[in-house]
Amino acid sequence: MAEVPVFDATAVHAAVDAAGAIERTRLAFDRYARGEWEMPAKVYVGAPPHGDFRAMPARGEGFASLKWVTSFPGNSQRGLPVVTGAVFLSSAETGELLAIMDCASITSLRTGAGAALSAQALATAEAASVGIIGCGVNGAWAARSLAAVGFGPGVCADRRSEAAAGLADELGWVEGTREEAARQDVVVTVTPGEEPVVLASDLRSGQHLAVLGADATGKSEVELAAIQRCRLFCDDWDQASSGGELTAAVAAGIVEPGRVTQLGEVLVGRAQGRSSPEEITLFDSTGLAIQDLGMAIAVYEAWRRGEVDAQLAAL
Amino acid sequence: MAEVPVFDATAVHAAVDAAGAIERTRLAFDRYARGEWEMPAKVYVGAPPHGDFRAMPARGEGFASLKWVTSFPGNSQRGLPVVTGAVFLSSAETGELLAIMDCASITSLRTGAGAALSAQALATAEAASVGIIGCGVNGAWAARSLAAVGFGPGVCADRRSEAAAGLADELGWVEGTREEAARQDVVVTVTPGEEPVVLASDLRSGQHLAVLGADATGKSEVELAAIQRCRLFCDDWDQASSGGELTAAVAAGIVEPGRVTQLGEVLVGRAQGRSSPEEITLFDSTGLAIQDLGMAIAVYEAWRRGEVDAQLAAL
Numbered sequence: 302m303a304e305v306p307v308f309d310a311t312a313v314h315a316a317v318d319a320a321g322a323i324e325r326t327r328l329a330f331d332r333y334a335r336g337e338w339e340m341p342a343k344v345y346v347g348a349p350p351h352g353d354f355r356a357m358p359a360r361g362e363g364f365a366s367l368k369w370v371t372s373f374p375g376n377s378q379r380g381l382p383v384v385t386g387a388v389f390l391s392s393a394e395t396g397e398l399l400a401i402m403d404c405a406s407i408t409s410l411r412t413g414a415g416a417a418l419s420a421q422a423l424a425t426a427e428a429a430s431v432g433i434i435g436c437g438v439n440g441a442w443a444a445r446s447l448a449a450v451g452f453g454p455g456v457c458a459d460r461r462s463e464a465a466a467g468l469a470d471e472l473g474w475v476e477g478t479r480e481e482a483a484r485q486d487v488v489v490t491v492t493p494g495e496e497p498v499v500l501a502s503d504l505r506s507g508q509h510l511a512v513l514g515a516d517a518t519g520k521s522e523v524e525l526a527a528i529q530r531c532r533l534f535c536d537d538w539d540q541a542s543s544g545g546e547l548t549a550a551v552a553a554g555i556v557e558p559g560r561v562t563q564l565g566e567v568l569v570g571r572a573q574g575r576s577s578p579e580e581i582t583l584f585d586s587t588g589l590a591i592q593d594l595g596m597a598i599a600v601y602e603a604w605r606r607g608e609v610d611a612q613l614a615a616l
Numbered sequence: 617m618a619e620v621p622v623f624d625a626t627a628v629h630a631a632v633d634a635a636g637a638i639e640r641t642r643l644a645f646d647r648y649a650r651g652e653w654e655m656p657a658k659v660y661v662g663a664p665p666h667g668d669f670r671a672m673p674a675r676g677e678g679f680a681s682l683k684w685v686t687s688f689p690g691n692s693q694r695g696l697p698v699v700t701g702a703v704f705l706s707s708a709e710t711g712e713l714l715a716i717m718d719c720a721s722i723t724s725l726r727t728g729a730g731a732a733l734s735a736q737a738l739a740t741a742e743a744a745s746v747g748i749i750g751c752g753v754n755g756a757w758a759a760r761s762l763a764a765v766g767f768g769p770g771v772c773a774d775r776r777s778e779a780a781a782g783l784a785d786e787l788g789w790v791e792g793t794r795e796e797a798a799r800q801d802v803v804v805t806v807t808p809g810e811e812p813v814v815l816a817s818d819l820r821s822g823q824h825l826a827v828l829g830a831d832a833t834g835k836s837e838v839e840l841a842a843i844q845r846c847r848l849f850c851d852d853w854d855q856a857s858s859g860g861e862l863t864a865a866v867a868a869g870i871v872e873p874g875r876v877t878q879l880g881e882v883l884v885g886r887a888q889g890r891s892s893p894e895e896i897t898l899f900d901s902t903g904l905a906i907q908d909l910g911m912a913i914a915v916y917e918a919w920r921r922g923e924v925d926a927q928l929a930a931l
Contacts, residue, residue, distance in 0.1 A: 307622075307929040344656050346673045346680055348708040354680050356671045358661045365661055365669050367684045369704045371711035385711050387704060387931060389684045393663040396686035396700050401716060403931055614622040614929045616702060616718055 305398055306611035308600055310406035316603035317596060319442070319449035322414035323421075327568065329595035330418070330536075332361055334565030340590045342539065351375060354386075357590035364601075365393045366594040370404050374493070384408060390597040398616065400601045405438070407600075411592035412491075413442025415536065416511035417450050419584035420487045422567055423534060423575050424452075424509035431455030431474070432482030434498045434522075435491035435514060436464040441471075443489045443513065448472050458482035489513065494520030494546075501526035506579040513586045515546040523583065525550055531583035532576065533561045540587040547585050561585075620713055621926035623915055625721035630925075631918035632911060634757070634764035637729035638736075642883065644910035645733065645851075647676055649880030655905045657854065666690060669701075672905035679916075680708045681909040685719050689808070699723060705912040713931065715916045720753070722915075726907035727806075728757025730851065731826035732765050734899035735802045737882055738849060738889050739767075739824035746770030746789070747797030749813045749837075750806035750829060751779040756786075758804045758828065763787050773797035804828060809835030809861075816841035821894040828901045830861040838898065840865055846898035847891070848876045855902040862900050876900075 308316070317325070332338040338361030346354040352373035359366055370386040377383055386404035391397060420428065431452050433444045436459040444455060456477035459465040465476040482488065483503035487510075492498050494515040504527055514522050523531075528550050535541035538561060542551050550556040564584060566572035575582050603609045623631070632640070647653040653676030661669040667688035674681055685701040692698055701719035706712060735743065746767050748759045751774040759770060771792035774780040780791040797803065798818035802825075807813050809830040819842055829837050838846075843865050850856035853876060857866050865871040879899060881887035890897050918924045 307931060309930045339661060341659050341661060344659050344671065344673055346654060346656060346675050348675060348680060348711070351709065352711065354673065354675070354682070354706065354708075354711070356659065356673045356682050358659055358669065358671045358684075360661050360663060360669070365663060367669070367671050367682070369673075369682045369706070369713075371706070373711040376711060379710075381710055381712070385713060386706070387713055387716070389702060389704075391669065391684070391686070391701070393669075394666065395694075395696055396663070396667065396669070396688040396691060397696070398684075398700060398702055401702070401929070401931070612929055614716070614927055615624045616622060616716070 303616060304613040305616045306400050306604055307614050308400065308402040308611050310403045312609055312611050313403055313406040313600055316600040316609040317410060319413065319446040321599060322410040322596060323417050323446055323450060325595035325599045326411055326414040326418050326592050329591040330565040331568050333591045334569045337361060338591050343590060357593060359590035359594040360393050361591065361594055362598060363393050364594065364598050365391045366597045368404055368590060368593045370408065388593060388597050390601055400597065402597055402600055407593055407596045409438050409442040411596045412439045412513055412586065412588055413446040415586045415592060416443040416489050416513055417446035419511050419534065419564055420447060420452060420509055421450060422564060423582040423584060424487050425507050425575065425578050428486035428509060430485040432485035432488040433457045433468065434479055434482045434488065435459060436468045437491060439513060440489065440491035441468050443491060443511065444468055444472055447487065452487055456482045456485055490522040492522055494522050497521060497524040499523040499527050501530060504530055504581055506581065508581045510583040511586060512546045512583060518544055518548050521546060521549050525553060525555060528583065529555055531581045533583050534564055535561050535585040536564055536587055536589050538563055541585045545585050545587040618931060619928040620931045621715050621919055622929050623715065623717040623926050625718045627924055627926050628718055628721040628915055631915040631923065632725060634728065634761040636914055637725040637911060638732050638761055638765060640910035640914045641726055641729040641733050641907050644906040645880040646883050648906045649884045652676060653906050658905060672908060674905035674909040675708050676906065676909055677913060678708050679909065679913050680706045681912045683719055683905060683908045685723065703908060703912050705916055715912065717912055717915055722908055722911045724753050724757040726911045727754045727828055727901065727903055728761040730901045730907060731758040731804050731828055732761035734826050734849065734879060735762060735767060735824055736765060737879060738897040738899060739802050740822050740890065740893050743801035743824060745800040747800035747803040748772045748783065749794055749797045749803065750774060751783045752806060754828060755804065755806035756783050758806060758826065759783055759787055762802060767802055771797045771800055805837040807837055809837050812836060812839040814838040814842055816845060819845055819896055821896065823896045825898040826901060827861045827898060833859055833863050836861060836864050840868060840870060843898065844870055846896045848898050849879055850876050850900040851879055851902055851904050853878055856900045860900050860902040
């Protein structure tokens with residue numbers, strides 16, 4: 302009988318801050334690009350008519366993790382979380398189950414960190430101002446992550462004015478319109494993806510876009526005419542081409558595999574990042590199991606170092 | 617913040633006995649055969665040189681489950697469990713995480729129950745005596761499950777005499793040789809699969825074999841000449857043909873898909889089971905995620921009815 306630490310959202314956030322999450326995300330992309338970490342395709346289990354469950358396993362750095370996460374889009378109307386579930390962390394040396402963690406906090410941390418990492422790698426050297434379109438929990442973590450590595454101030458836009466105002470207050474940024482947010486140096490979109498929130502007419506030369514919201518076929522946050530003006534990057538081509546922002550563009554024949562560069566390839570120096578200060582870069586984030594693994598390792602190691610408490614469960 | 621019950625092995629066994637496990641296993645096979653339950657292919661995450669992790673999701677009866685389980689074969693030499701991990705149970709109606717459970721106890725319960733279910737469905741009406749070849753934890757649960765539905769007495773065989781003697785004592789059965797066990801009416805094999813433990817020369821007409829041990833390519837418990845004399849059944853053709861007892865026979869061209877019947881097809885009346893009292897039937901069990909789901913639902917429902925206690929974890 303082992304005692305396994307269980308980390309709720311509060312414990313996860315106490316263990317890893319935005320800057321730490323970015324470093325772990327960088328490590329995950331780097332190691333995966335080098336072939337040192339493994340990530341099978343995520344598995345979907347349909348739960349019609351409500352949504353689906355996703356099983357996302359990964360292995361690296363002597364650990365293995367599995368995230369079990371929902372996407373139940375109608376849940377927000379029912380007052381229930383759209384994204385919920387939990388994460389297992391195991392030793393890849395002994396197989397032992399090491400920890401159980403809240404899923405939504407891990408997901409927000411790594412999603413926000415991915416946006417900031419893409420800006421560090423792909424934005425111009427002068428890029429500073431940020432536009433956040435969609436100020437829910439993942440948009441807020443993208444803003445915090447960007448602020449943690451020196452970007453800002455920013456413009457926060459959301460149909461729900463209180464969400465935008467709350468985030469702006471927290472960071473000392475301002476609330477603004479979608480159009481204002483879409484014209485900043487670094488633009489992050491985290492909306493439900495039901496209609497485009499970045500249009501071709503919004504674009505300025507040298508911008509960097511981090512597109513986080515579209516995570517299933519049929520969802521899109523950037524109109525096709527705008528995608529055509531961007532140099533394209535993604536977290537993982539297999540996921541991005543089958544269920545991300547670029548899916549519709551691939552189907553329309555506008556985007557070919559050779560036109561999209563995986564961020565990890567840039568980080569390890571195997572592919573070129575931004576090629577000029579004028580280029581507009583777009584990073585399509587679908588969310589990777591290796592990112593979850595990176596967060597889970599960070600939480601566990603913080604606990605091992607005594608930096609955070611967790612409830613112990615006999616299992 | 618929700619409080620999620622965490623069930624260790626003791627709580628799992630307090631919640632579900634062998635007879636209950638068989639009824640839940642029957643339900644799982646029945647519903648899956650009718651297309652009401654869903655089970656994507658299990659996902660393997662390699663952890664060389666120690667073994668691998670498997671993510672096994674399923675959905676049915678308003679629930680969804682995910683088992684995260686190791687197979688680290690060398691662990692027994694290190695004094696560590698070969699099979700370890702945990703199970704998530706969620707609501708397929710709301711997505712909410714409902715429970716976390718020990719994995720090895722769920723696995724043993726459903727594996728033993730599967731053997732007993734196959735004997736109920738496929739053995740002759742007169743079959744009574746049982747031979748258990750391999751008296752580890754899964755062999756013991758197969759014996760308990762068969763005893764719970766009226767089979768026995770039996771002969772317990774194991775290279776480790778103390779394992780065979782302990783199981784025989786528990787059930788009022790006897791310890792015997794491999795050859796003696798292999799000649800009983802119902803023969804269960806649960807060995808590491810490194811060499812055949814049922815030979816063609818052991819077979820008697822009318823026997824039923826439940827072959828549980830071979831769960832990966834290269835493993836086999838029944839020699840090919842014996843397989844050729846049997847009418848063949850399996851839990852799931854996709855799993856059985858790619859990583860079960862029948863894999864080598866398929867590769868050798870001895871077994872074709874049309875020759876193997878899924879147990880669920882027999883249970884729902886879409887396929888014939890045993891066709892004569894003389895026929896020898898062989899059930900290849902690879903272990904299905906739907907069986908894990910059936911056990912997990914049973915444990916959770918017992919807790920909801922107040923029949924078993926569980927530790928609560930904030931998550």
